[in-house]
Amino acid sequence: MSTKSFTTDFKINKKTSIKLTDALANSRRVDHQINQKVETLTDKDRIQKMMSSFIGK
Amino acid sequence: MALTVIPLSNLLTISSGEEINKLLSSFTCNSLLKGSSDVEQFLHTKAIQFENLALSRTYLVMASYQSKPYLAGYFSISNKSLVVPKKQFSSMSNSLKKKLMGLGYKTEMANYEIKGILLGQLGKNYSEEAVKAKGITGDELLALAYQKIREAYIIIGGRILFLECEDHPKIKGFYSRNGFKELDNYESQNNFCLFLKNLKDV
Numbered sequence: 284m285s286t287k288s289f290t291t292d293f294k295i296n297k298k299t300s301i302k303l304t305d306a307l308a309n310s311r312r313v314d315h316q317i318n319q320k321v322e323t324l325t326d327k328d329r330i331q332k333m334m335s336s337f338i339g340k
Numbered sequence: 341m342a343l344t345v346i347p348l349s350n351l352l353t354i355s356s357g358e359e360i361n362k363l364l365s366s367f368t369c370n371s372l373l374k375g376s377s378d379v380e381q382f383l384h385t386k387a388i389q390f391e392n393l394a395l396s397r398t399y400l401v402m403a404s405y406q407s408k409p410y411l412a413g414y415f416s417i418s419n420k421s422l423v424v425p426k427k428q429f430s431s432m433s434n435s436l437k438k439k440l441m442g443l444g445y446k447t448e449m450a451n452y453e454i455k456g457i458l459l460g461q462l463g464k465n466y467s468e469e470a471v472k473a474k475g476i477t478g479d480e481l482l483a484l485a486y487q488k489i490r491e492a493y494i495i496i497g498g499r500i501l502f503l504e505c506e507d508h509p510k511i512k513g514f515y516s517r518n519g520f521k522e523l524d525n526y527e528s529q530n531n532f533c534l535f536l537k538n539l540k541d542v
Contacts, residue, residue: 306521310537313519315483320342
């Protein structure tokens with residue numbers, strides 16, 4: 284992981300292109316079960332409530 | 341037990357800077373690995389700036405310990421392409437060009453480009469509280485990142501998901517186990533390894 288990744292231009296050469304096609308051909312799906320409830324929070328009031336609880340207000 | 345994902349972009353419009361900084365500062369990686377300290381530094385010093393520039397999107401994963409929420413981990417993603425410069429592309433065999441054309445396209449500048457999504461940061465919190473709580477595993481955090489990446493893939497398309505990581509057996513093992521393939525003997529300009537997978541496998 285690298286902060287620089289976000290601002291890097293990823294250039295690959297001919298040799299790497301061959302490896303890239305091989306790597307993609309061997310890419311596989313791996314699923315993980317999340318054994319707990321998951322929710323994306325976008326509601327303003329609920330985010331505020333969670334932040335207040337985190338801060339300890 | 342429950343996990344709550346909060347988009348940093350939403351949080352920025354709701355909470356004060358002081359509160360957000362307190363939350364982000366609660367994230368720590370107690371590792372001497374360069375990549376780990378980068379994961380911590382990014383959240384402490386760059387995530388807000390990058391969010392405001394729309395350079396990346398960060399998602400905070402909250403869990404709870406003794407009925408109080410804490411930051412269990414986070415991940416940051418961005419859209420990014422892999423580019424084969426014109427000179428390199430023109431020197432390729434027709435069969436390789438044909439293989440590549442199935443993945444990307446030739447730009448107007450005659451470079452070759454493969455559209456993708458970069459998993460720029462992914463990190464579990466190793467604060468004392470988070471370690472005690474054991475609220476999330478690395479696999480679960482990656483699965484949460486996949487959910488957002490899948491949404492982005494459906495909306496904007498792309499062919500590959502890729503990331504840079506340190507040349508460390510534990511880290512490389514984690515991504516290999518999760519179906520990523522390493523580009524063998526490739527070192528990025530940031531001196532990291534490059535791992536990738538087909539976006540349709542996310």
